[in-house]
Amino acid sequence: MIKITNGAYTYGSQTGFHDVNLQIQSGEAVCIMGPNGSGKSTLLKTIVGLFSLEKGKYVFNNQQIDKTFLSDSDNTGPFYQQFGFVFQNSDVQLFNTSVNDELAFGPEHLGLSKEDVQQRVNDCLKLLKIERLRDRVPYHLSGGEQKLVAIASVLTMNPDIIILDEPFNGLSPKYRALITQIVKQLHHAGKTIIISSHHFNQIRSLVDRVYVFSEDHTITREITADQLEEMPRFIDYLDNL
Ligand SMILES: Nc1ncnc2c1ncn2[C@@H]1O[C@H](COP(=O)(O)OP(=O)(O)OP(=O)(O)O)[C@@H](O)[C@H]1O
Numbered sequence: 001m002i003k004i005t006n007g008a009y010t011y012g013s014q015t016g017f018h019d020v021n022l023q024i025q026s027g028e029a030v031c032i033m034g035p036n037g038s039g040k041s042t043l044l045k046t047i048v049g050l051f052s053l054e055k056g057k058y059v060f061n062n063q064q065i066d067k068t069f070l071s072d073s074d075n076t077g078p079f080y081q082q083f084g085f086v087f088q089n090s091d092v093q094l095f096n097t098s099v100n101d102e103l104a105f106g107p108e109h110l111g112l113s114k115e116d117v118q119q120r121v122n123d124c125l126k127l128l129k130i131e132r133l134r135d136r137v138p139y140h141l142s143g144g145e146q147k148l149v150a151i152a153s154v155l156t157m158n159p160d161i162i163i164l165d166e167p168f169n170g171l172s173p174k175y176r177a178l179i180t181q182i183v184k185q186l187h188h189a190g191k192t193i194i195i196s197s198h199h200f201n202q203i204r205s206l207v208d209r210v211y212v213f214s215e216d217h218t219i220t221r222e223i224t225a226d227q228l229e230e231m232p233r234f235i236d237y238l239d240n241l
């Protein structure tokens with residue numbers, strides 16, 4: 001489904017990532033780990049088509065995703081619709097004047113009826129236990145509240161592939177447990193999950209496979225969750241990145 005071969009992206013003279021090889025099948029749950037600044041967010045933004053590779057190849061469902069593909073809006077609409085992306089910084093994601101409008105924005109653009117949109121909004125507010133935030137201004141919310149609203153606003157679109165960039169940051173243990181439970185349910189329902197994290201134990205029960213970036217901005221390990229369970233010292237390393 002998602003295949004990147006020898007992929008590289010740079011910001012001017014600053015390397016985002018290089019020589020990255022990654023393959024994710026439909027319905028898998030995968031974690032991207034690695035130190036600060038190693039390239040996780042840049043890779044996730046490339047997968048959803050916010051950046052195009054400068055070197056190498058990205059193929060999504062037999063379609064090459066490159067500058068030409070991404071510059072044609074006939075392509076990008078259906079392509080973007082498959083992904084729900086929760087940004088690492090929620091404040092860049094939220095731009096509506098109420099939480100209700102924020103959650104309604106995505107499904108409204110999918111052409112659903114007003115009633116169906118409101119039903120999805122209500123369901124997601126309830127799922128994330130944030131009904132109390134419905135009429136608040138997203139910009140005024142705390143960091144943790146913004147994160148929950150950002151996750152809810154992605155779930156209202158019911159995308160096939162859910163990408164979460166450090167979703168647990170700033171959340172209390174109670175909400176971390178709730179998000180874990182929701183991501184598990186989504187995975188069991190057949191969604192593809194890609195998640196980045198600095199703490200293996202946070203995502204341990206969620207993922208099938210882990211890709212590990214080094215400080216040198218490239219993926220140096222790919223390992224299954226089952227293999228990891230036999231490697232307590234490596235788990236210790238991955239839990240303290
Ligand atoms: N807009 C930008 N302009 C220039 N360099 C950038 C930009 N965004 C990221 N970088 C650089 O690209 C590299 C990879 O950054 P990225 O944000 O992908 O890392 P990360 O692994 O997500 O880090 P973190 O764990 O801190 O979120 C870093 O060296 C970073 O400084």
Ligand SMILES: [Mg+2]
Nearest residue numbers: 040041088165
């Ligand atoms: Mg990041």
